[in-house]
Amino acid sequence: MKTTVISTLAALAMLAAPAVTPAQAQEPLRIIIEDGVIEPIPLAIPVFIAETPGAEQVAAEMTRVVAANLVGTGLFREISPDAFISRITSFDSPIQYADWKAINAQGLVVGAVSVGGDGRLNVKFRLYDVFSDAPLGEGLQFGGTTQSWRRMAHKVSDAVYSRITGEGGYFDSRVVFVAESGPKDARQKQIAIMDQDGANVQYLTDAASIVLAPRFSPNGSQILYTSYETGSPSIYLMDIGSGQRRQIAADAGSMTFSPRFSPDGSRVIYSMSQGGNTDLWLQDLGGGAPVRLTNAPSIETAPSFSPDGSRIVFESDRSGTQQLYVMSAGGGEPTRISFGAGRYGTPVWSPRGDYIAFTNQNQGRFHIGVMRVDGSEERLLTASFLDEGPTWAPNGRVIMFQRETAGAAGVVGLYSVDISGRNLRAIQTQTGGSDPSWGPLLP
Amino acid sequence: MYQNLGKALLIVAALGLSACANPDRFGGAGGPGGPGGPGGVDVGGLGSPSDPRSIAYFNQTIGDRVLFAVDQSTLDAQAQQVLSQQAQWLNANVQYSAIIEGHADEQGTREYNLALGERRANAVREFLISQGVAGNRLRTVSYGKERPLQICSDESCYRQNRRAVTVLSAGAGV
Known part of the structure; x- marks a missing residue:
């Protein structure tokens, strides 16, 4: 059974530390x-x-x-x-x-x-x-x-x-996201980048086409995203500094979406839909033919690499409902890791490797949660009408996600929460925001 | 005006099942400065709904869309009836091709809904092919939950958003 951790609080511990000088026994902050x-x-x-x-x-x-x-x-x-x-x-x-x-x-x-x-x-x-x-x-x-x-x-x-x-910092970092404006049935979307606290927003695309789910490269210099500019969703790679971009992994008669970089930035894992079936593929950015990683009649999507590049977590409805699975980065038989109530999607491996964040949908409510990479110690951190799409701060201790409110006047915005479930905060942005991807600490 | 349809014409397909005034035709085609602007509408001749060869007849009299149950892509009896008539019309009017747009309601994650919308669009395409429509006249695209037709957050709206819409375009192949 699961409970929503609304306000599990972090512990304060004043630790005894090694004496630094003979004169004083310090008890560091x-x-x-x-x-x-x-x-x-x-x-x-x-x-x-x-x-x-x-x-x-x-x-x-x-x-x-x-x-x-x-x-x-x-x-x-x-x-x-x-x-x-x-x-x-x-x-x-x-x-x-x-x-x-x-x-x-x-x-x-x-x-x-x-x-x-x-x-x-x-x-x-x-x-x-x-x-x-x-x-x-x-x-x-x-x-x-x-x-x-x-x-x-x-x-x-x-x-x-x-x-x-004792944790790494995360303040000097940026977030790419989708800036949203306009009513729900005519949303305009643009890829945007901002400081993690919502300052210095810059738009990287115009609003002419639907754009989805930008993802930072490991070194923060590039993004992957999905755009409908050809009329059908396909994946683009953009250099943030120059704005130059190119379509990757395009295949006539198919849709490609849900891309993410490998931890070394050299490859892209993504979903391709053909003939009503969606599977996972891998494309080397240096060239070559894409490699098919799954071959099942079910939906396989939302893949994310482990930080050492050896494994991939993704969602599949092969059991009948959306659930989370882990498999070797080369493909092969996946192991299911989600067993709680409801449906599980959008898994993201923590940059520290210790947790997987996800979206849980159960009885008409959406939650952001975390679990160990074997599926144990699951805890739900948030609850609302529609919480979705977690992304990790560079230190793996804070998660940003999107929250949308119900109804015709529903608005979507970005929020952050600690992995303990405490300190839920709205990120102040000029427009609505969705699909955040938190980049690395800046040099 | 029916004869003036250009090769690249996109058709407004809105008035069939919904009382909503929003045309079910979305971004991508018209740039920011293009007709109707982003997410806007390119207007073309629809003909009269009483003319069996007209697009208006297809959209309104036959019905350009079918609806789906939650998280499903199976075609119920009512959907199959509509699609059988769509197939007959397409077989009789071979100068048209179609893009089948699959959609989902907002109760789902973005990527999954994209895949689900594609499943729905493909179910329609497969059915039309089974009724004799050439596959090269039928393309699919999924909008997932990106383009709801109705924007309330309850089942009365969700049910209209879980749809696959057959959007006609002039030209024999796509």
């Missing part, structure tokens, strides 16, 4: 993200210091992005600056730990921003573990153009998040 209950950790994030004249505004904006990122994880809460006793006036001035303990700040983020004569922006930060009276990790700095200030704020956020959770 640390969160373990797993099932359990968490009280968000109080963080003090004073406005970053402007070290050059005129840097005040960008310093303030970067501080807001860092705070919003961290608070947005649900793992932290921000202490109001009105409560601060100490003022941070210089990046290198000694920290008055007692002043921060007094307002119960467990973590303190100190940052400084400068803009050089050449217009280069520089940001540096230190994270302090207040109750250990010590910095947590080294100070770090990032340099870039003034236009890239948001990315630099995301990098600071990733470093803070990683140090406290």
